[in-house]
Amino acid sequence: MAQRCTHFDGTVTPPRADRCEGCGSTFNLRVCTTCGHVGCCESQRGHNTAHAKASGHPVIKSLPLGEGHFTWCYICNTYVG
Numbered sequence: 001m002a003q004r005c006t007h008f009d010g011t012v013t014p015p016r017a018d019r020c021e022g023c024g025s026t027f028n029l030r031v032c033t034t035c036g037h038v039g040c041c042e043s044q045r046g047h048n049t050a051h052a053k054a055s056g057h058p059v060i061k062s063l064p065l066g067e068g069h070f071t072w073c074y075i076c077n078t079y080v081g
């Protein structure tokens with residue numbers, strides 16, 4: 001279940017890459033809604049998580065952005081929407 005998040009204003013910066021910027025993975029990617037950074041998920045090398053920690057950008061979305069994608073906030077530490 002998604003909860004309300006005060007860290008996400010609904011603005012999504014388009015993905016700036018078509019693969020993980022850390023390792024080149026092309027599946028289970030996440031985009032940083034703040035800057036468009038693309039990183040792989042935690043079940044891979046967690047480059048998305050690493051970006052969130054390094055940058056302080058709290059909210060990511062799963063790719064591709066479309067029906068069924070999810071939004072995660074690292075500050076709320078849960079799915080948000």
Ligand SMILES: [Zn+2]
Pocket residue numbers: 005006007008058073074075076077080
């Ligand atoms: Zn939040």
Ligand SMILES: [Zn+2]
Pocket residue numbers: 020021022023024025039040044045046047048
């Ligand atoms: Zn990666």
Ligand SMILES: [Zn+2]
Pocket residue numbers: 032033034035036037051055057
């Ligand atoms: Zn970012």
